[in-house]
Amino acid sequence: MTHSNRHLARAKINLTLHVTGRRPDGLHLLDSLVVFAEVGDVIEVTPAAEVSLTIDGPFAQGLSVAPDNLVLRAAAHVGAVGAIRLTKVLPVSSGIGGGSADAAATVRAMVDTLPDARSLQVLGADVPVCLASRTARMRGIGEVLEAVPDLPPCWVVLVNPGVGVSTPAVFRALETADNPPMELPDSFADFDGFTTWLGQQRNDLQEPACQVAPVIRDALTELGRDAALARMSGSGATCFGLYPNEAAARRAADRLRAGHPDWWVAAAPLRRD
Numbered sequence: 246m247t248h249s250n251r252h253l254a255r256a257k258i259n260l261t262l263h264v265t266g267r268r269p270d271g272l273h274l275l276d277s278l279v280v281f282a283e284v285g286d287v288i289e290v291t292p293a294a295e296v297s298l299t300i301d302g303p304f305a306q307g308l309s310v311a312p313d314n315l316v317l318r319a320a321a322h323v324g325a326v327g328a329i330r331l332t333k334v335l336p337v338s339s340g341i342g343g344g345s346a347d348a349a350a351t352v353r354a355m356v357d358t359l360p361d362a363r364s365l366q367v368l369g370a371d372v373p374v375c376l377a378s379r380t381a382r383m384r385g386i387g388e389v390l391e392a393v394p395d396l397p398p399c400w401v402v403l404v405n406p407g408v409g410v411s412t413p414a415v416f417r418a419l420e421t422a423d424n425p426p427m428e429l430p431d432s433f434a435d436f437d438g439f440t441t442w443l444g445q446q447r448n449d450l451q452e453p454a455c456q457v458a459p460v461i462r463d464a465l466t467e468l469g470r471d472a473a474l475a476r477m478s479g480s481g482a483t484c485f486g487l488y489p490n491e492a493a494a495r496r497a498a499d500r501l502r503a504g505h506p507d508w509w510v511a512a513a514p515l516r517r518d
């Protein structure tokens with residue numbers, strides 16, 4: 246290992262998530278604008294003869310050091326060794342891809358030459374997009390990744406109302422898999438143009454997730470008080486609000502924390518490089 250061994254496993258956010266069909270094996274076809282926020286778990290690897298894992302951080306209690314931990318599965322997948330420390334900042338099973346981001350960051354931290362992104366999908370549908378950890382249009386079940394127009398500067402406030410939501414349960418509650426795909430423009434003029442366009446797109450899993458966990462509606466209502474756009478990410482329960490600058494995002498985050506001290510709230514810029 247010659248490169249930096251401390252990697253940010255950025256939160257993955259599905260700004261849009263259109264469910265456009267179903268594969269013969271039953272998995273749902275997606276069309277999603279995926280972005281990454283500058284907040285996430287931290288993976289740190291130090292040289293060692295064997296693989297080991299320690300977990301700390303605010304959400305460490307939600308996970309155990311078991312062979313099915315995605316960090317250990319990722320290390321085994323690339324055949325690498327080292328002492329891995331995972332600082333768990335993102336809530337578990339919350340629609341912002343914590344496990345996928347951890348697996349991808351582990352690969353980045355442990356190998357010199359990155360593998361083909363698609364080969365990592367055995368670890369999870371979102372691991373390929375999390376490997377580059379950059380804005381992309383994601384299709385198929387996550388294996389088709391395409392470049393998108395540059396995003397304007399944008400801050401996000403993430404809110405998790407304290408419930409873990411089961412992804413299979415949300416897909417089961419989906420009424421139809423045949424929804425229109427995303428209509429991506431050639432460019433985004435500015436923050437207002439970007440959020441206006443996003444407002445015309447959807448997360449088709451939002452309504453089914455709200456049926457499974459109605460508190461998601463409360464998070465969306467609270468964000469909707471001042472966000473230019475409020476929506477759920479992935480299969481939930483984490484919701485996001487978009488803000489034009491840091492001051493507006495931090496004001497919203499402070500308001501949300503004061504009103505709901507039991508919710509997880511984070512403010513961060515979207516990654517744009």
Ligand SMILES: C[C@](O)(CO)[C@H](O)COP(=O)(O)OP(=O)(O)OC[C@H]1O[C@@H](n2ccc(N)nc2=O)[C@H](O)[C@@H]1O
Nearest residue numbers: 259271272273274340369370371386412413416479480
């Ligand atoms: C919703 C997303 O977060 C979008 O980024 C991902 O597609 C989730 O994918 P994932 O992490 O692989 O999902 P898991 O938590 O492993 O749940 C898997 C289960 O959810 C359902 N599932 C998942 C993804 C998909 N495209 N279609 C599905 O129908 C299937 O029942 C599958 O067995």
Ligand SMILES: Nc1ncnc2c1ncn2[C@@H]1O[C@H](COP(=O)(O)OP(=O)(O)OP(=O)(O)O)[C@@H](O)[C@H]1O
Nearest residue numbers: 314315316337338339340341342343344345347479
């Ligand atoms: N390092 C890890 N971090 C988080 N979850 C992990 C990890 N290793 C294994 N898991 C398991 O993976 C499952 C999904 O966790 P994750 O936090 O990635 O869900 P998610 O945010 O809902 O993902 P998605 O956005 O794909 O729906 C959980 O059941 C969790 O126990």
